[in-house]
Amino acid sequence: MTTEESLRPQSLMLTFLGEQVLGRDVCVYSGSVIDVFARAGVGEQATRSTLTRMVNRGLLRRQREGRRMYFGLTEHSAEVLLDGERRMWQTGAVNRQWDGTWTLLGFSLPESWQRQRHDLRAKLAWSGFGPLFGGLWIAPGEVDVSALVTELGLASHVKVFRANADAGTDIGAMIEETWELPELADRYTAFLRRWQPWETAAPDPDDALARRLLLQTEWLRIIRSDPRLPVKHLPDDWPAEQAEKTFRGVHERLTPLADASARRLLDLVPVRPDPA
Template sequence: MSVEGALRPQSLMLTFLGDQVLGRDVCVYSGSVIDVFARVGIGEQATRSTLSRMVGRGLLRRQREGRRMYFGLTERSAAVLRDGERRIWHTGAVNRHWDGTWTLLGFSLPESWQRQRHDLRSRLTWSGFGPLFNGLWIAPGEVDVSSLVAELGLSAHVKVFRAHADAGTDIGAMIGETWELAELADRYEAFVRRWQPWESRSPQDADDALPLRLRAQAEWLRIIRGDPRLPVKHLPDGWPAQRAEHTFRAVHERLTPLAEAAAERLLDLVPVRDDQA
């Protein structure tokens, strides 16, 4: 199987676990993971290292069964995966129902707080915000950032407001100045070019359907998590998100029967035991 586009092993791992483990109270054998990941070009050592790092970061739990080691989700990773599931299947890539509300976040940090400033900006970007001005960021809709700000320890330095634009504001121009629309559009268009052929194709090896679907889902999640879901009526004509979403759903639907059959053959799963962390 050959599909373009580099993905971090941890991103693939989370997608794989969300697909096969989330909500099922099971753990998956490390050898099964190694087999699936080898089919997307990730070697055994890189897969084992990813599993170990994710255990160390509290994203995975180990469970030994005889001589085999199995891996399952923690509360932290399950929360991350539920958010990804919501973004893929419920929120979607196109914001057609925006009510005109914006969330404004202003911050003022000491000059010496370079790390804190970098962390805040990174998390705001991940949450759909863009820099309206230096120290003032904006996102469409009502975005709850209270936990994000508290986690970074910046509650005393951040102020959050809900607002509507004045009637004379050129929202389309503001969006174009605040977000890198051309870059985001390129990502959607590249996804369509890469995956549209699979709307009418099946892999030659039926077992490749599982890693192929895994890769499509991980790539799609990476794109939509980087999309602030700006109101579609203020985006350029021919905005490619809807076309890309159609491609993703069509490919996912086509591959799913084969992928589920492959999972039955390739994956060794055991029930979660409460006596192991």
């Protein structure tokens, strides 16, 4: 089995920790991580480098037990994983509950603030916004951007409004002009092409844990790039719903074998409190 080129080892690591460590107050042995990642097509050196980088970035904590090194979550990485868990299992890929509300964010930054402008646009896109016009971005529903704006130090340069479109506005056309729908649809279609065969295939018990890791990481990457636009204004053949059914179906088939494999392969120890 080989990992998809677009699935970075750090993304796989976060998914793995979300499955095996989040909410359990445990740390996992580095050798166990290396074993599972090798089954997912990630080499030992890449896995070790990823663990080290994530410790340096405050996403992981180290805990030594004898001659073995174990890794656990930090408060920051736990928050990231909880957000991903909500997105995967609660929010979902299809927005049927849209109430007609839009969040509009306007900004005006000095011409020399190129880095701040880039950072703001990147975080807005990550939060589901699209560029309606140059300095005016829009997202479906009520999106709280206060933390985002505060983090970037741009509160005095940003204005946020809630609005409803006028009756004469062609919302479908506006969506097509504002977001890259073909690119997003292609991601869902590629996911279906890769994973639909596994709705009926018999999983290999030795590969089930790594395969579930790849499945969840790819799915989370797609839905985190999806602004969850109102489904009634999307093309009739929009593939997100079928892709979500495939994700849930394959996940259900893999999970009994993957959980049994995890119990067999993973060395876990309780988290020790940090010394005062």
